[in-house]
Amino acid sequence: MVASRAPDTDVRVATLSAAMRLFAAHGFEGTALQDIADAVGVTKPAILHHFPSKEHMRQAVLDVILSHWNEALPRLLLAATAGDDRFDAVFGETCRFFATDPDRARMLMREALDRPAEVRKLLRGSVRPWFAAVAGYIRSGKEKGLHYATVDEEAYVVHILLLVLAAAAAAPLASAALDGDARPRFERELARIAHASLFPPSSDAERTVRKRKSQR
Amino acid sequence: MVASRAPDTDVRVATLSAAMRLFAAHGFEGTALQDIADAVGVTKPAILHHFPSKEHMRQAVLDVILSHWNEALPRLLLAATAGDDRFDAVFGETCRFFATDPDRARMLMREALDRPAEVRKLLRGSVRPWFAAVAGYIRSGKEKGLHYATVDEEAYVVHILLLVLAAAAAAPLASAALDGDARPRFERELARIAHASLFPPSSDAERTVRKRKSQR
């Protein structure tokens, strides 16, 4: 019987892992099934035993990435209390997620370039509600005077996500534009840009100072 | 004899144009020479007559994109007078360049993903001085109190360029996350983010963003 539930054998998970790495590095078209099989240490038909086709493998890899967010996002949004807390929570989790494995960012980036129509559908269907939710929190923060009145919430959220994605995907490149270990500088500046373009400096300075120093 | 100067025949330029479009849309590996030949309306060996190999075509397409900047950047930097003028000039030209033909952004994005080592060399070699120059202008503006003191100029420049690139490359996608024609909203918000994360609101009161307290 063909498994409706994932069999979760070693080869299957190793294949998913290798496929993510190789798709991210060389692209879907640039990766041969033989490459994946070699990376796993089995033969080509072995991995085709677990996935009906290369196309199914792509989808499985994407599902691994996307399923993380279907689980993490509700938790994050419910856990954080106030508007700006929610922003920090989601922003931080997003950065951490892609910093943990930049291949995730590269894979998504490639997917957006390779199959815009499918990604469009995905965005319209399941991702958009999350954009709307985060944008809603920003809007409510805006009404409380926390943010710039000129912020376009939806566009802001999309841009910041794009920036986090692109920065994670291009991390090894970006550090070539600076000296030494530029990673922490980039991370800090990314957070600063996201923050400074949302929170005006006066209220922001009070808030962070109050938050950071009062606790110590 | 193989031409050292570009012959500039119709087929050659048409091939470059088609190759840029197809490489941007389907990637280098995902584009067959036959596809390019079909798009141009000639046979496969015809385009191999103008470019020794597919690899040479990739480089030629990249050269078309990069040569624009070797010409435009000095002009822009010399034309603009003050620090923030220079910023607006370079930022505006960058946005316009990629908005004119988003395939340029997609091509560069793919190149960064496909061949990080080569792009790294390119960055270290010829692009980096321009980053440094723009960063220098920001630093001088910072000393005049125009910008946030916490800005990391080099990291800021890289991130903003990344954002412009990613936004141009993903433009058709991003508009799927919003309603209606979202393009102008995205462009405006992108400019706002770049601006607001560099200029504190008080110092640019007469420029754009002063509506926050006075309007509401």
Add this chain to the structure above:
DNA sequence: AGGTGTCCTTACCGCATGGTAAGCACGCTC
């Protein structure tokens, strides 16, 4: 012991790919 299903192998297939060989038509120079 025999049956059965899972996981993986070797061997193979049809096809598309990047690239080459050889030659043809045209325009130029002498």
Add this chain to the structure above:
DNA sequence: GAGCGTGCTTACCATGCGGTAAGGACACCT
């Protein structure tokens, strides 16, 4: 008009691709 280089054609080639066929090793159930 002979010679020749340029720009292109048709015909072809070796390779590597995604995917299939068929069967073996092994575990587990009856």
